Amino acid sequence: MIADKLSVTLTTALLTVCLSLATEATAGEKEQQKPDEAEVGETATQALDPCDAGINPDEMIDIAYQYLNTKFCQPALWFDSFFLDDRVEEDSRAGTQVRWGNDFSYYGVDGFKYRAQLNARFHLPGASKKLKLIIDSQGDDDPFAFLRSPDDDGERDIGLRYDWYSSERVSFNIKANLQPKIEARWGYTYPLSEATTTRLTQKLYQKKKVTGESTEFDIEHVFNDYYLLRWSSVAQYETRDNGWEFGSSLRLYHYISPVRALNYIASIYGVDTPYHYVENARIAVTYRQQFLREWLFFEITPEYNWHKEVDEDRVEQVILTLRLEVLFKNF
Numbered sequence: 001m002i003a004d005k006l007s008v009t010l011t012t013a014l015l016t017v018c019l020s021l022a023t024e025a026t027a028g029e030k031e032q033q034k035p036d037e038a039e040v041g042e043t044a045t046q047a048l049d050p051c052d053a054g055i056n057p058d059e060m061i062d063i064a065y066q067y068l069n070t071k072f073c074q075p076a077l078w079f080d081s082f083f084l085d086d087r088v089e090e091d092s093r094a095g096t097q098v099r100w101g102n103d104f105s106y107y108g109v110d111g112f113k114y115r116a117q118l119n120a121r122f123h124l125p126g127a128s129k130k131l132k133l134i135i136d137s138q139g140d141d142d143p144f145a146f147l148r149s150p151d152d153d154g155e156r157d158i159g160l161r162y163d164w165y166s167s168e169r170v171s172f173n174i175k176a177n178l179q180p181k182i183e184a185r186w187g188y189t190y191p192l193s194e195a196t197t198t199r200l201t202q203k204l205y206q207k208k209k210v211t212g213e214s215t216e217f218d219i220e221h222v223f224n225d226y227y228l229l230r231w232s233s234v235a236q237y238e239t240r241d242n243g244w245e246f247g248s249s250l251r252l253y254h255y256i257s258p259v260r261a262l263n264y265i266a267s268i269y270g271v272d273t274p275y276h277y278v279e280n281a282r283i284a285v286t287y288r289q290q291f292l293r294e295w296l297f298f299e300i301t302p303e304y305n306w307h308k309e310v311d312e313d314r315v316e317q318v319i320l321t322l323r324l325e326v327l328f329k330n331f
Helices: 002-028 037-044 060-083
Strands: 096-107 111-123 131-136 157-166 170-177 181-191 196-207 210-222 227-238 244-257 260-271 277-290 296-307 315-330
Touching (some): 060 244, 060 277
Antiparallel strands (some): 096 111, 096 315, 111 131, 131 157, 170 181, 181 196, 196 210, 260 277
């Protein structure tokens, strides 16, 4: 009885904190100076301008592309860099990044859980900067990682990635890990307008005796320097009994200040084997803030989750997660 009262009290308190942070974010827009492109770019990178397509704008079509690419890139790059969206940042410039996260989660059904996470990519001494060592305990290599709850388990791996080719629109890399698994990844980005862009990513991989492919599609729209909306979808097929898997998410990123932001999330994930059904759905909001040091962050994520296993009843529960993260990043 006491434990139930404590759980309800904790849930109410954390939800109140998150709602107050969201309210403060809305009110703070009127008081803060609008972030300009220089501020956003300085936060995201230290050296070269990553929004420079690297082309010589001699012709009108190149000038138009350079303009649209730069206008869109600045806010999108800031959000992806701040929230560390590895699914999008996989095409980022060569550099070192190490993330050590600690998740403290409360599940309405399963109680409290703790999980430590390590994600890193860095150059090998004496090797080409195109070659990176990848350490992943978060399962970011999973094309459905962006749909999962903060405490969901993913595939752990350690391997090498070679960034074979990268231009303003097209990228291609090859990755191999110890599972063993080898994967080829091709990406294409195209801006539709000053505020809207699309991204297509195709992967083909061989994992032990399983051959698989995944197709990912994103469309992003920048409303202004404070809000970015991203719709993401993915379909995956493997030559084993699990057949097709599908997932989709809608995310609204909300800039508050150079050290604070919100991420509103709605996602759904389904399979067609052994029958068609939605395996997981969730709505959530993540508040992320830098504190004390430039390399320290905390996140608060309240969410409501609907999950179903084969031949079992659907489980509905509230999940509250506090993440403490240490970030080392050098580009």
